[in-house]
Amino acid sequence: MAKTITFDELRKIKDQLPSGSMRKIAEKLDLNEETVRNYFGGRNFEKGQSMGVHFEQGPGGGIVSIDDTTILDMARDMIKT
Numbered sequence: 001m002a003k004t005i006t007f008d009e010l011r012k013i014k015d016q017l018p019s020g021s022m023r024k025i026a027e028k029l030d031l032n033e034e035t036v037r038n039y040f041g042g043r044n045f046e047k048g049q050s051m052g053v054h055f056e057q058g059p060g061g062g063i064v065s066i067d068d069t070t071i072l073d074m075a076r077d078m079i080k081t
Helices: 007-016 021-029 033-039 070-080
Strands: 003-006 053-056 063-066
Touching: 003 007, 007 063, 007 070, 021 033, 021 070, 033 070
Parallel strands: none
Antiparallel strands: 003 063, 053 063
């Protein structure tokens, strides 16, 4: 299911993640860790891929349209625990 949030909201979620969370998410989904980092606004496309996250410039860091919220949902679950 697609979702739209601000870039600042996405970065806040990323910043709240416990150490090692990117690696754990990558392992659970059989992805490269840089791909997960790119999902949260990283730009390392030599080692990682884009994962259906589209960034648009604007207030609040801009708007982020997310095609698949699986990584976002996993991150939110990790923050809750």
